[in-house]
Amino acid sequence: MGPFILALSVIEAKLNKGLQKRRKRSSTRICSEGAKDFSSAGSSEAATEAGNGTCHDPESAHRCRGECADLRTEIAIVLDGSGSIEAEDFIWAKEFIYNVMKAFYEKCFECVFALVQYGNIIWTEFDLREGKVANGALEKVQAVKQVYNVTRTASAIQHVLDSIFNESCGSQKNASKKIIVLTDGETFLDTLDLKTVISSERMAGIDRYAIGVSSRLHEDLVCFSI
Template identity: 30%
Template sequence: MDVFRLQLTVLLLLGGHMVSGVTVQECRRRPADLVFLLDGSGSIEPQDFTKAKSFVSDIIRKFEISSRAVHVGLIRFDSEAVVLIRLNEFRSAAQLLQKISQMKNFGGKTNTGSALQLAGTVLTDHRFGARDNVEKIVIVLTDGRSNKGVDVGVAAMSLKSKGVAPVIAVGVGGKINRAELQLIASS
């Protein structure tokens, strides 16, 4: 699937999930906490990491980033999961895009389970900027080849049980584990 069609699919999924019977413009500014989980492990080739960053940036450009609309957080994971952007850290797309452009992948193992757990914390803990009564959305960009840490299936179920929906899994690179991506994603 080419990048444009994938971005369009994500936008439609997000918009369709948030509300029905509204315009795309209304979906762009509907309050939501959106957290990206970006795989920066050794199994992600540098050019694929760059494509994943571009994908994240393109999605951010599609939404109104402001104190009353969409808030964006970002977790990069490899052997460890780290919050690089808290939900309350930036109030403009330009600031977010600058931070994302500077991100590097460091290699190491793929600890997707810990990233999913951390996303659950970020989306429910006010210290990370989580808001009450807004949509909670996670987009995971990975090859689906976890090899360290918490069981991915258990972590994904825990995240979904916290009311996070949708959870969207996007395959990155040429060696994708589709079964794990399906395990991560909402139905």
């Protein structure tokens, strides 16, 4: 099993685990709230059904879902396009991103993606609004061109906090948020410190994963994924 296939399996497993937990919590809250709605309407039978997870009343279930269910998962992928990434590794990284997104688009209707590339510039390839449309987002992944130059990993992650996980850019306040960074490791010529960025209050509650592009595993990767 190649390193990218193995990494894909690990990322899928971890994301799936998080989604299952979130769905379970939301399902419990939906049906609990639904039972209260039915009970207050004087229907003990309907309340029992709601408590058992079969909330049949459309109006009550719809209202409850709007109030209780926050299943949306926002996944920001951060791609190192610096000069230290070999062309072959960059292609592999794009294939990895494509496969992760395709897998989750097919089975996770609550998942939305954004893609940021960094090098001499930090560039939003597509944001969460564009990432809702599977075919369009996957085409954008295939069209990504490497930007080269320096490795500003910390600044790229800060960009995600400022410009991706931002309500004016399509993010939702109560959504589960995850960052996946693909890099060859060591930050180079970055004005921001990686440890400072990932220990900031704005990173609280955000799950983060690091994928090594090449055989090297630098301390920065380990630091980010803890």
